[in-house]
Amino acid sequence: MAHLITEVVYRGIFQKNLASRITRGIVLSARKAGRWGIAFGRYGDSPQRNGVPAKDFAIVADTKEELEQHMARYEPKELHVTICVDDTLTKGVESWAWYGLQPLNRLLLPDGHLLVTSTQRPADLLRDIHKKDAVYNLWILRGKASFSGLWVYKEDHIEVRVLGALAKIAPQFLTLDAVCQAIREAEWGSDLKVESARKAYERIQGRPVPITEGNPETPYSFELPRWWEMREGVSIPSLPIGKPIEGGKGYRPERSQVFKKFSSRTMRPVIDFETCVKCTLCWLQCPDSCFDVMPDGLYDANMESCCGCGVCEAVCPVHNCITMVNEAVFEDNASQWEMWRRDKDAYKVWLAEKIRDKAHTVRSHGFRYRGQYEEELAAGELELGGLPVTEGIPGENAAEKGLPPGAHMHQSSTSIVTGVAEAPGA
């Protein structure tokens, strides 16, 4: 009797299809050895929004009865493997489906495995991942977060690379051969993707994380009220109006202490206070009232409540005054304005470093313009295990799309870089 319980922690909408492919792939691979399985999502996440952390699960077991034993719970309470497909989620997750900030490794069993797609080093990730009172293993699959939107799917082979890595992590359930066979049979599979899975299997690296290592912060929590403690009439108190700060020269809007939103963030605004013209647009347009009015009339984005939507950057009339930067390069939610007030020169250096390499640090929800994916590929920004994955486009359902056999296998990468090829992941 044996079973394997896995979860995929992903970003709502952007990675919905990715997570679903991974969990399906786990079950279909395990099925090759006659095991039973189920792939499902936390339905509380169902009204998922862009970037909101969400979970999918896959359970495989030797027998149907054993599977049912572990399916009986709506959401698994203990896991053998957590798969995280965006390294900004290492700071902890808060979703529609649970309350407070949940450390990424919270549900892992002792000696469980945490698999993260990232280009960061383990030590960097472990500054964000909370400490755990049991030893577990951290595996890093080299790669950027694979973001798509609701109607598109980024064909960068992350799903098969995760499956290949799992064959290394849990070979007793998913042999590499079974994984490869399942990928080949999937409607989105291809021989090229099988190769990517094999590469990931060879390259994946992991190491144990001792109980002493990790982010020591205690994540905020929230206890659900009992029925008679709740207000009646499906009503909740509105947030009270904010308060003046610094003797009335500044102003801070009141914010929810039980739902903070920042774990939805994949980018954060970085502000150049020297060039700000105090036009108020960011403060006005922020849908989450993130901006505090500071005593000097500048606006400081509160990082506890910012969900990283980027509206402030979009409305800011000053070039490079507000820049959205990859959340992964930050380690805390401290005030930028306070940092600037303390030491303006140091802040300037910090700011320049954060926004220096826009091509590398600035990221988007999916693609901002047509051809961006091909550009990123050509520039070598996507860690792909050394395979020319663009040749896989449009791998999914190629046969049904009426393309001549093999046409998608032998296109030169240059023709794709020009952007005249098929739309990625149509």
Next chain:
Amino acid sequence: MAVATKPAPSAGVLEEKEMLISGSEAVAEALTLADIDVVTAYPIRPYDTVMQAIAKKIANGKLTAEYIVAEGEHSQFEIVKHASAVGARVFCGSSGVGWAYAMECLVVTPALRIPMVALVGNRALDDPGAFGVEHNDALFVRDLGWLLCWIDTSQEAFDTTLIAYRVAEDRRVFLPIAISADGAFLTHSQSLTRVPPKEWVDQFLPAYSRGDLQLHPDNPITVAPQVNEDWVIEIRRQNNAATERAYTVIEEAYADFRRVFGRGPDNPWFEEYMTEDADVILMGMGTLSLPVKVAIRKMRQDGKKVGLIRLRWFRPFPYQQLAHALRKAKAIGVIDRDYSFGSPFGSGVVATEVRATLYNAEHRPPLIGFICGLGGREVTLEDVYKATDICYSAAKAGRAEQATRWLGVRE
């Protein structure tokens, strides 16, 4: 048309006046004295009679209220829901498929704890298009937190409207109440009705105060946010508690009604007619009580000990009081002016509820459900005689041969 049949009382002396008015007009009289703030209206027979009566009150300067003609029942119930949320005393209503069209809004009204009062002029559901009474329309909402009552006379229409606001707006309850009036038999029949002076009504019915649920800039709250499964069952549990508290609040309201107006039933839940020594107790809701009572008087002359229990309140269902009232009956016949296809024993809704009420009772006499008077068809004296005979046979045999019978159907 309301006609005062007594000379106006001399100045300074407060007393009730007698009016010849229909059930719908009686409701409008009560709404005027309750000084409602917002009323929405979309015509459908027989409910339209009450909206006409209110419109006349407003046009004649007897009532100051916002009278909003919505483009359909769906909007109509939405409008009053929001008006009530900001603190207005509201009224609305409909009939048959109009009530059905409002269903989406009817569903949320109890959850949001909107203490509105609605009149359902009971009407058969189309198709076939028909105007006559059936109770299935109001019964749509029986499981949702609406409190439901059925009235029998214009006097009861008047009294119950005031009582309904008193109960609904009690902070322990804060649930909507639908008063059901049988189409035509009550909505369109005028009878002599006592209408008290405003001063007495003010003593009985305090102003509507929404308290911490008031939607107002001074009380900033968010109403009806999207929630997930972590919240819904607690919200339902709250509604259940409010419905349970309604038992006490309804009894208090009737007691206070008797104190202020010097009349009104001791038992809010149901009217008992000659049940004291009854072997057979017939049951039903609404205006069918009249032919049943007349038939009972005739049958009593023939030596048959028959009685009637006419249910006023259907939600909350007075199961404890009913089990007690039925403890001596040798057979029970429940006349349903509704249907519930595919229900246990094929019975109507009320019969099924009474059967469930008696399941844990010590004394469980045979119970026969009768489906009768659908679509506005008359419940005849002969129907009642036949029902009684069937009940007597069941009482004698100690069991019901058939659990459900249809009466007054061409066979």
